[in-house]
Amino acid sequence: MASKSLLKLPAITFGLLASLQNAYGAVLESRGLRDNVEQVSWPSPRCQLTGPIYPEDDGLPSAEDVFDGPLAFKKQLDRHRDIVEVDSICYDDLGPIGEDKRWDSFDELQKVLKRLYPIMHDDGYVQFEKVNTYGLVYTIQGQSEELSPILLTAHQDVVPVGNESDWTYPPFSAEYDEKTDWMWSRGTADDKNRLTALMSVFEELLTSDWRPQRDFVIALGFDEECSGFRGAKNINDMLIEKYGKDGFEAVIDEGGLGIIDLDFGRDPPVRYALPAVTEKGFVNIWLDLQVKGGHSSTPTPHTGIGIMSQIVVALENNPYYPEVEWNSPIHKSLQCLARYSPNAFPSITHLVDHGNLYKVAEVIASMDLSAAALVQTTQAVDIIYGGDKINSLPEFTTVGINYRVAPQNSVLEIQHNVVKHINRIVENFGLNVNAYEDDDEYHHYAASLGGDHHHKKPRRDIDYEGTLTIRAEKKFDGAPVSPTDDEVWQIFAGTIEATFKEPGITVVPTGVIMTGNTDSKHYLDLSRNIYRWNPHPAFDIKNIHAVDEGLKMSAHIGVAKFYYNLVRNFDQAGRFLLKSSQQQQEL
Numbered sequence: 001m002a003s004k005s006l007l008k009l010p011a012i013t014f015g016l017l018a019s020l021q022n023a024y025g026a027v028l029e030s031r032g033l034r035d036n037v038e039q040v041s042w043p044s045p046r047c048q049l050t051g052p053i054y055p056e057d058d059g060l061p062s063a064e065d066v067f068d069g070p071l072a073f074k075k076q077l078d079r080h081r082d083i084v085e086v087d088s089i090c091y092d093d094l095g096p097i098g099e100d101k102r103w104d105s106f107d108e109l110q111k112v113l114k115r116l117y118p119i120m121h122d123d124g125y126v127q128f129e130k131v132n133t134y135g136l137v138y139t140i141q142g143q144s145e146e147l148s149p150i151l152l153t154a155h156q157d158v159v160p161v162g163n164e165s166d167w168t169y170p171p172f173s174a175e176y177d178e179k180t181d182w183m184w185s186r187g188t189a190d191d192k193n194r195l196t197a198l199m200s201v202f203e204e205l206l207t208s209d210w211r212p213q214r215d216f217v218i219a220l221g222f223d224e225e226c227s228g229f230r231g232a233k234n235i236n237d238m239l240i241e242k243y244g245k246d247g248f249e250a251v252i253d254e255g256g257l258g259i260i261d262l263d264f265g266r267d268p269p270v271r272y273a274l275p276a277v278t279e280k281g282f283v284n285i286w287l288d289l290q291v292k293g294g295h296s297s298t299p300t301p302h303t304g305i306g307i308m309s310q311i312v313v314a315l316e317n318n319p320y321y322p323e324v325e326w327n328s329p330i331h332k333s334l335q336c337l338a339r340y341s342p343n344a345f346p347s348i349t350h351l352v353d354h355g356n357l358y359k360v361a362e363v364i365a366s367m368d369l370s371a372a373a374l375v376q377t378t379q380a381v382d383i384i385y386g387g388d389k390i391n392s393l394p395e396f397t398t399v400g401i402n403y404r405v406a407p408q409n410s411v412l413e414i415q416h417n418v419v420k421h422i423n424r425i426v427e428n429f430g431l432n433v434n435a436y437e438d439d440d441e442y443h444h445y446a447a448s449l450g451g452d453h454h455h456k457k458p459r460r461d462i463d464y465e466g467t468l469t470i471r472a473e474k475k476f477d478g479a480p481v482s483p484t485d486d487e488v489w490q491i492f493a494g495t496i497e498a499t500f501k502e503p504g505i506t507v508v509p510t511g512v513i514m515t516g517n518t519d520s521k522h523y524l525d526l527s528r529n530i531y532r533w534n535p536h537p538a539f540d541i542k543n544i545h546a547v548d549e550g551l552k553m554s555a556h557i558g559v560a561k562f563y564y565n566l567v568r569n570f571d572q573a574g575r576f577l578l579k580s581s582q583q584q585q586e587l
């Protein structure tokens, strides 16, 4: 169960703020200093808030009118339960659509959506399209041609459940515990929480005879947990065709770090809303080593496994360094923290106010692993294969390494460093190296740096006849940083402030970086303004991708209210959000 006490956060935290809270609380607790915090207040002029933006003048009932109260709650609970009960699992080894029977759950989910949301499936109100069979795209046509559309996305698929017997309740039972307000099931949080909320919001709006000014498009992918190449990728191609590059004013997707309340020290309570405005890059690097074999009674001094082990050690001895770039999302978040919670972590406040980002990065990296991952490129040697018989020397050895690339590094730099860091081992064993064959982008990059890392200089009597092949797969250079200073952001942030406001609590929306990727990586060409955010308290969901996934239904109601306000605010913001003049000319 979630603990209300902020000093008892779980060891694995949700990111920087949680880490700060954790570290700070623990230190004070152990020293008995909680009531003796030195008051600090350095000037932090940054982090201007937009102020709350409330929808008005559209004659619609308020979010509270629509989603608060026992009847509305029951309706929402029933909707969510029906959607969660469908076991729409994305398995990594799913065969073609139409052939593999495991896709049938997605047919079932479509039926459930049609039954729950009749107006969303009435072509008098909504244009409904299927993309690659299971991708669902709903378009609510706006009345003005001048205004560019808004895209709201969610994914229908969930991850597999693992061992069913480990679950407290059956994994697709959508068990709701009235006493604690938690619903337990696979997908109740990721991402059906948002899916149910989005579909419900538009069903309710259309029930109220709402006719938007601009187009709203709701796109539901179906293989986000398997990288989105069948769902979001095809949906993107369809939307690009229809609306063009950067054709959307905004894309609203899952992700980010939720909402985290900071309430200790001498500062007034602050509610940080942490949507992701960028994503780290990604690359898998594979090293395949082939050496001559033989009988293990007369071995070479090192085997393929031994050589590969030295390679792994060399790479792990060269980790990436933490860095906070000037005006990066993390720098801006820290400025918000320094301004609104100066006493929460005085040393960080001091460093941020003095612009000592070098030291700030070090402090963050030393907090815990999830905080460190926000400021540095991570390297994880995840796969090793080699050897098949105890009396034969291993001829083939393979290692797979996963990198999550921080903004201060590039995928090409990572590729190049792998070659550089293992160069001495390559020379010692006289290995032939085929690095990134057919990767022209890499070879241009390496040539621009000068030097030659391809060697064959056996310096020993023993010729291992070794060849090392290096490949880079699934290269993704990180997402561009979405604006946090334009009108689109202001409407988004202002809606956050309005929806999650409580008396005496300041709501501070600030953009963060995501260490993982979502379907939005396929939508990067659709808009400059991509905001990935699960709009609820970070600790009101549990065990994403694990046994006993859970969601607090009160959080779900908050999600629905937020989207209800956001859609209305975006719709009324027409006067700010005209299509760019270039797009106008193309019309």
Ligand SMILES: [Zn+2]
Binding pocket: 155, 190, 191, 224, 254
């Ligand atoms: Zn998800």
